[in-house]
Amino acid sequence: MTAEVQRYSREQIEALELAPGTEHEELEGWVPELATEDDLKTALEKAFDFRGDLTITLKSGEKIEAYIFNRSTGATLAESWVQYFAPNAADKRKLSYAEIARLEFGKDRAAGKHWEDWVHAYNEKKAAGEKNIGLHPDALE
Amino acid sequence: MAVPISQMWTVATYVLKNRLNGNQRFPLVLMLEPLFRCNLACAGCGKVQYPPHILKKQLTPQECFAAVDECGAPMVSIPGGEPLLHPQIVEIVNGLVARKKYVYLCTNALELKRRLPEFTPSKYLTFSVHLDGQREEHDFSVCREGGWDIAVEGIKEAVQRGFRVTPNATFFDGTDPNHVRAFFDEVMIIGVEGVVLSPGYSYDKAPDQNRFLGRARVRRLFRAILSNRKKSWKFNMSPLFLEFLMGDRNYDCTPWGSPAYNIFGWQRPCYLLQDGYAETFKELMETTKWEEYGVGSGNPKCANCMVSCGYEPSAVLDGFGSLKGFLGMLKGSFSLYPDRHALNLLNEPMPVGRPLVQIQSPARAIEQLTR
Numbered sequence: 001m002t003a004e005v006q007r008y009s010r011e012q013i014e015a016l017e018l019a020p021g022t023e024h025e026e027l028e029g030w031v032p033e034l035a036t037e038d039d040l041k042t043a044l045e046k047a048f049d050f051r052g053d054l055t056i057t058l059k060s061g062e063k064i065e066a067y068i069f070n071r072s073t074g075a076t077l078a079e080s081w082v083q084y085f086a087p088n089a090a091d092k093r094k095l096s097y098a099e100i101a102r103l104e105f106g107k108d109r110a111a112g113k114h115w116e117d118w119v120h121a122y123n124e125k126k127a128a129g130e131k132n133i134g135l136h137p138d139a140l141e
Numbered sequence: 142m143a144v145p146i147s148q149m150w151t152v153a154t155y156v157l158k159n160r161l162n163g164n165q166r167f168p169l170v171l172m173l174e175p176l177f178r179c180n181l182a183c184a185g186c187g188k189v190q191y192p193p194h195i196l197k198k199q200l201t202p203q204e205c206f207a208a209v210d211e212c213g214a215p216m217v218s219i220p221g222g223e224p225l226l227h228p229q230i231v232e233i234v235n236g237l238v239a240r241k242k243y244v245y246l247c248t249n250a251l252e253l254k255r256r257l258p259e260f261t262p263s264k265y266l267t268f269s270v271h272l273d274g275q276r277e278e279h280d281f282s283v284c285r286e287g288g289w290d291i292a293v294e295g296i297k298e299a300v301q302r303g304f305r306v307t308p309n310a311t312f313f314d315g316t317d318p319n320h321v322r323a324f325f326d327e328v329m330i331i332g333v334e335g336v337v338l339s340p341g342y343s344y345d346k347a348p349d350q351n352r353f354l355g356r357a358r359v360r361r362l363f364r365a366i367l368s369n370r371k372k373s374w375k376f377n378m379s380p381l382f383l384e385f386l387m388g389d390r391n392y393d394c395t396p397w398g399s400p401a402y403n404i405f406g407w408q409r410p411c412y413l414l415q416d417g418y419a420e421t422f423k424e425l426m427e428t429t430k431w432e433e434y435g436v437g438s439g440n441p442k443c444a445n446c447m448v449s450c451g452y453e454p455s456a457v458l459d460g461f462g463s464l465k466g467f468l469g470m471l472k473g474s475f476s477l478y479p480d481r482h483a484l485n486l487l488n489e490p491m492p493v494g495r496p497l498v499q500i501q502s503p504a505r506a507i508e509q510l511t512r
Contacts, residue, residue: 007439016355016445048417051190067195069405070418083405083418087194092405110190118184118284134285135182140193 028052028108034101037077043103044071044082051110053087056095057102064095065106073097109138143307143335143375147264148216148243155215156461166397166426168214169454170245172412174403175200175233177222180251183283188222196222198404202232208402209237211422218269218399220247220412231259238265245269247309249283253295257302267305267377269337270296274310274324282313293331300332307377309337314354318365319487325374335377338366340386342413342448356436359447360388361486368483370476378449380473381466382456386447387478390456394435394443398454400425410434412450414442 027050032043047054047068056064070083080097118135125133152169159167176199179189189196200208209217217237224230225248237244238261247269260266273282276289299306308328312321325336340359354362363386376383384390396411406418407425414434419425435443435451446452460470 008441008444009439010437013356013436013439013444015357017358053192053194067192069415072417085195085198085404087192090198107192109192113182113184113190115184122281122284132286134288135184137179137182137189138193140178140197 024051024108024110026108026111027105028111030105032103034103040077040097040100041073041080044068044097044100047071047082047103047105050105050108052108053106055104055106056100057104058095058099059101060099066093066095143377145264151215151243152457153461156458160462166431168212168397168400169457170216170218170399170450171209171212171214172399172401172450173200173205173208173217173219174221174401175205175219175224175227175230177403178226179221179223179249180226181223181249181283181285181288195404199227200402200404202229202236205233206236206240208422209240209242212400212402214242214400216243216245218245218247223249223252225252225256231256234260234266238263241265243267245307247271248295249288250292250295251288253292254298257295257298257304260304262303262305264305267307267334268296268299269307269309270299272296272308272310272324272328273312274316275320275327278316278320278324282311296328296333297331306333307335307337308333309339311339311341312354312362313341314358316362318362321366322371322487326371329373329375335375337377337449338386339449340445340447342446353445355445356447359386359445363387364480364483365486368478368480370478372477379453379456379460380470380476381460382449382453384469384473385452385456390459392452392455392459393437394446394451395454395458396431396434396451397426397429398458399450413446413448 025046027046032039032046034040034043048071050068053065053067056066058064064084065087066082066084067086068082068084071081073080077097081094082097083092083094085092113135121135122133156169174188176196177188177191178196178199179186182189219230219233221227224246227233230246234244234246243265245267249271250268253268253270270292271283272289272292273279279289279292280286296306296308310321310324321338328336340354340363342353363383367383367387381390385392394411396414399412400422401408401412402422406420407422408415409417409419409425409429410431411434416434419428432438434440436446459466461467
């Protein structure tokens, strides 16, 4: 947990009627400007929370498709790393922050799948007389 | 209480042994996620939103056994994803049963009836079937009409074949306690061992973030649901945890009580919250900053959580950790929790907000305290 996160008091927590949930930024297609070390750290923190793959361009010029699932920040970029799975590799891989030149966020896999979208689709299909209405998982292309 | 004596004895002796050895932190249930792939696409789920190449990955039986052996917890819950989609799930379950672990295989039961002949009934194996209430509530919650009928068909077949079965219900904002109580009646008639229930948790990665109950509303809902119980109702949970949901007890979270292992590794800090991964169980236990999590920490990500994976270990440790807790657990096992105020809650209008389901007939049951 980052230090700047605002903490609740016990009283505030116990009195909560509805949980605020997480505000998801629209990050699909985002190419963050990486002018400073902090820019990179912030972008990779967002990448860690992102629900899709990224294209990472290394300083060597190599491009990597990656789902980032873990990160650790040390004192320097060389001591900081992300852990990821690439689409065509079975093993987990690790990459130093210091090797990264560019990030591009890919498709957000949860976008457009809100509860309201389901309720809207359900009501439309019900009104049209459809039976066995449901959402189905995306094909694993 | 519906938990068999042999299972309670195993857990009790495990807790006492750890206490006597001076262990401050030890796991009770390993949450073993062999895959994230699912045959449902629920809007509230934070697990099925991964890219396809992640959804195609799965733990091997050997990885599962290594995690179970390393962790040492006496119980293993297998959620997902849908575990019955794992091609080696039978081998995984058999391996865990051979290790005398109490296994809860969590399934939406769409495939249960078809797969049942591959499994062998055992006191160590329970099918924990996802069933979020009555037919309309469940189908709407899992975004699939007809899902309830298939699941109940699977439950009936499993009960008939001699398996332990516990319906597993999660409740969100808009839940009608009257319907939940009617749901208890329905599933107990089928012959299930007991019901498992929990308020929903706002998974970071879930698309929908607006239907999660806060703690005040959780307590009110569960007081209405769980007071004035019928004798026929059984719960496969610690009575002290149910009292916690009803607002009768205060517990802090025990996140290390239900550690989670999946294709990414050992998840920090718990099954619900993803704040990174450790390579080994030892690393998870020794390097996680536990003080940053749980309701006492003030962490907003833990603010609405009253979920069993964090708080049932607290209740179990209380129940088996002191004479007072043990007596409370005994008392809770046999009490029907009569409460006239809670009865009134059943007749109050639903909280303002969006209804969970479009129930055809909004007529509400009015129960009388005459039993």
